[in-house]
Amino acid sequence: GEAVPASQKSSWASFLKSIAGVSGDLSSLTAPPFILSPISLTEFPAYWCERPELFAAIADAKTDESRSVAVLKWFISTLKGQYTSRNEKLGSEKKPLNPVLGELFYGFWPDLNSRGRTNLVVEQVSHHPPITAYYIENVSKGLTLQGHSAQKTSFSGGSIIVKQIGHAVLTVDLPGGAKEQFLITLPRLRIDGLWYGSPYIELTETSYIQSSTGWLSTIEYKGKGYFSGKSHQFKALLTPPGSNNARRTFEGLWHTTSKDVGSGELFTDVQGPKEEVSVASLDEQDEWESRRLWSAVAKGIREGDFETASREKSKIENEQRQRRRDELAADTTWPLKHFDHIDSDPVYEELGRLFKANPPAEDAYVFKNNGPHQ
Numbered sequence: 001g002e003a004v005p006a007s008q009k010s011s012w013a014s015f016l017k018s019i020a021g022v023s024g025d026l027s028s029l030t031a032p033p034f035i036l037s038p039i040s041l042t043e044f045p046a047y048w049c050e051r052p053e054l055f056a057a058i059a060d061a062k063t064d065e066s067r068s069v070a071v072l073k074w075f076i077s078t079l080k081g082q083y084t085s086r087n088e089k090l091g092s093e094k095k096p097l098n099p100v101l102g103e104l105f106y107g108f109w110p111d112l113n114s115r116g117r118t119n120l121v122v123e124q125v126s127h128h129p130p131i132t133a134y135y136i137e138n139v140s141k142g143l144t145l146q147g148h149s150a151q152k153t154s155f156s157g158g159s160i161i162v163k164q165i166g167h168a169v170l171t172v173d174l175p176g177g178a179k180e181q182f183l184i185t186l187p188r189l190r191i192d193g194l195w196y197g198s199p200y201i202e203l204t205e206t207s208y209i210q211s212s213t214g215w216l217s218t219i220e221y222k223g224k225g226y227f228s229g230k231s232h233q234f235k236a237l238l239t240p241p242g243s244n245n246a247r248r249t250f251e252g253l254w255h256t257t258s259k260d261v262g263s264g265e266l267f268t269d270v271q272g273p274k275e276e277v278s279v280a281s282l283d284e285q286d287e288w289e290s291r292r293l294w295s296a297v298a299k300g301i302r303e304g305d306f307e308t309a310s311r312e313k314s315k316i317e318n319e320q321r322q323r324r325r326d327e328l329a330a331d332t333t334w335p336l337k338h339f340d341h342i343d344s345d346p347v348y349e350e351l352g353r354l355f356k357a358n359p360p361a362e363d364a365y366v367f368k369n370n371g372p373h374q
């Protein structure tokens with residue numbers, strides 16, 4: 001394939017073979033240089049808020065139905081950033097830096113046009129398997145999003161299949177002191193194009209957004225080769241509390257536009273620019289903050305100096321191994337800074353029951369309300 005530099009063909013081939021043989025966690029496999037990304041997975045939760053005005057708009061909805069529609073619209077509008085932005089920025093999907101335990105990522109989107117300020121706090125809460133916890137809040141709009149992200153990978157038909165583990169809970173403060181909650185589950189991914197060295201993601205199967213009011217969005221994903229031959233298709237059905245019949249249907253392409261099937265009106269349009277998260281400069285960052293922690297590795301990858309990148313990466317990994325040994329010897333464990341782990345999320349259990357979520361229970365990481373912005 002053309003995307004694989006001639007000198008890395010055999011290492012790409014053996015990487016693909018090792019992928020086929022490993023099931024579960026690919027993060028520790030060594031990949032050839034051309035496929036390495038200089039960005040850590042702790043930065044990925046920022047994709048949730050790159051259209052801050054759509055997030056803020058959830059708070060302005062006046063009815064339960066319109067709030068569920070606003071949440072669906074925001075969710076669908078995040079998918080292009082979540083699943084295609086490395087192709088746009090780096091040329092293809094690439095292997096992200098594997099975060100260390102305790103790695104942090106802080107950012108914000110400023111208050112503009114009365115949408116309020118949105119803050120982001122991310123912490124790597126497990127190294128193997130990688131688990132990333134995040135908390136996003138817009139205080140002036142009364143919105144918080146709390147979630148965690150992990151993956152189980154397998155190999156099938158030449159593609160990597162990624163089952164996303166984890167979920168997100170969006171909480172909306174309603175006028176009068178009540179709260180509405182939304183349980184958000186995550187789609188399955190298929191990583192295609194591996195053979196040619198130019199991986200890209202397709203979304204498959206179904207994900208759900210269940211509101212505590214009873215409204216449910218069921219989102220089905222399809223790619224090329226199904227009914228219309230187009231990539232990145234979705235169809236979302238919105239059903240009222242206690243009903244099996246859809247009240248509204250939305251359909252289209254999650255990376256460009258979609259429409260409200262009933263009215264024919266435009267639903268989502270993500271062709272315009274998105275707004276990347278604002279992050280403190282490197283010298284203002286704490287040593288555990290992702291961009292500072294990985295700066296030498298990232299510089300090596302960006303400049304094609306893979307010797308430096310791999311030497312700097314080994315430094316970080318050795319330091320981590322030593323920490324783990326010291327903890328073992330002292331019979332201590334690494335304390336999480338911003339999150340408390342709970343074995344079962346009561347919101348997942350309660351709202352998941354309404355649409356028969358599988359699995360019926362999941363753990364969660366609860367924000368301690370101690371972000372740098374709090």
Ligand code: 0T9
Nearest residue numbers: 026031035044082083093094095096149151162199
């Ligand atoms: C949560 C997202 C997730 C993280 C990434 C599978 C993947 C790690 C997890 C699911 C975000 O909200 C959305 C987007 C992309 C996902 C990544 C794509 C990817 O390839 C990696 C995996 C671990 C690999 O690096 C596989 C090897 C690589 C050579 C293929 C490009």
